[in-house]
Each structure stands twice: as structure tokens, then as C-alpha cells.
Amino acid sequence: MQLRWSHAVVYVRDMELMLDFYSQVLGFEITDRGPLGPSGGPEIVFLSQVATDHHQLAFLNTRQDDQASNSVNHFAFRVDSLGDVRQMITLLQTDGRADKLNPLTHGNAWSIYCNDPEGNGLEVFCDTPWHVQQPQARPWDTTLSDEALLNWTRETFEKEPGFADLSDFYQTRKAQLDTRKPDA
Numbered sequence: 001m002q003l004r005w006s007h008a009v010v011y012v013r014d015m016e017l018m019l020d021f022y023s024q025v026l027g028f029e030i031t032d033r034g035p036l037g038p039s040g041g042p043e044i045v046f047l048s049q050v051a052t053d054h055h056q057l058a059f060l061n062t063r064q065d066d067q068a069s070n071s072v073n074h075f076a077f078r079v080d081s082l083g084d085v086r087q088m089i090t091l092l093q094t095d096g097r098a099d100k101l102n103p104l105t106h107g108n109a110w111s112i113y114c115n116d117p118e119g120n121g122l123e124v125f126c127d128t129p130w131h132v133q134q135p136q137a138r139p140w141d142t143t144l145s146d147e148a149l150l151n152w153t154r155e156t157f158e159k160e161p162g163f164a165d166l167s168d169f170y171q172t173r174k175a176q177l178d179t180r181k182p183d184a
């Protein structure tokens with residue numbers, strides 16, 4: 001058995017605000033919505049942007065408190081390229097509803113962190129070409145060219161433990177997983 005990440009369900013205060021942000025800025029589509037129970041109850045709205053998961057996120061409009069989100073550190077979404085991360089930074093800046101925008105690299109990822117309109121931590125990242133032992137975090141300069149950022153990232157992390165090509169890391173992990181005993 002292998003558990004693969006599928007979705008999170010989140011309590012929200014302002015459903016329309018959250019739906020607008022997650023659809024207009026992050027690109028999710030609403031896949032279903034309706035009352036939670038057969039005889040009514042709070043509304044749940046499902047969102048996804050992949051064919052393989054009916055929902056990657058679902059919002060339940062039952063949040064009453066006005067506190068910051070206090071159990072979730074962040075949700076993270078992988079994109080295909082550094083260009084996509086840069087595009088997301090522009091989208092978030094233009095939209096203006098997410099705050100605490102924070103470009104960080106963990107050596108193995110270039111990320112933009114922020115808080116969504118209700119204070120949930122959010123990360124959008126792409127892989128770098130490398131693995132490096134975690135945790136690691138350094139701010140990255142979004143004004144650097146792709147090539148300059150690539151060079152800076154390698155120079156910054158290549159002396160750190162575990163630094164390796166990402167494909168080597170995947171191979172090592174696959175070998176480790178393959179040695180796990182199959183289910184009885």
C-alpha cells in the first residue's frame with residue numbers, strides 16, 4: 001500500500017471570497033457543491049484542477065472564529081516550471097488579497113509562500129534540479145534571471161549534506177521503497 005496525497009478540507013468564513021481567490025488566482029475549478037447532509041446542513045464546495053482527483057481542496061462554510069488559521073501550516077502545490085512560479089508571484093501581487101508573500105528556496109524547490117485571504121499558509125513551488133537534505137530555507141531574489149538563479153542555488157546548496165541530482169534522489173528513494181515488504 002502506498003498513500004498518495006489527495007486533498008484537504010478547510011473550514012472557511014467567507015465562501016465566496018475564498019472561492020474567488022482559489023479559482024481566479026490559483027486556477028481551481030469548482031467540481032461540485034451542495035449541503036453536507038441529505039437533509040441540509042452547511043455547504044461544502046469541492047475544487048480541483050486535475051482529472052485524477054475530484055477534489056484537491058474542499059471548503060466548508062462553518063468557520064466562525066476571527067483568529068488566524070491555527071492548525072494548518074501551509075498547503076503546497078507543485079507547478080511545472082520556474083516560469084510558472086514567477087507567473088504565480090505576479091498573479092498574487094496583482095490580485096493583492098494574499099499577504100506575506102515570501103519567496104523561499106529549500107534548495108530542492110523554488111517557492112512562493114503567502115497567506116490566503118483567510119490566513120491559511122500557501123506555497124506554490126517547482127522543483128530545482130537537485131535534492132538536498134532538509135530542512136533548508138533561503139530567500140531567493142525574484143529579479144534574478146533563470147540562469148543566474150540556477151547558478152546561485154547550486155552554489156548556495158552544493159556544500160549542504162545530501163546535495164545530489166534530483167533523479168539520483170528519486171532513484172535512491174525508489175530503491176528504498178522497493179525493499180519494503182509487500183502487504184501480506
Ligand SMILES: [Fe+2]
Nearest residue numbers: 074075076123
Ligand atoms: Fe512546503
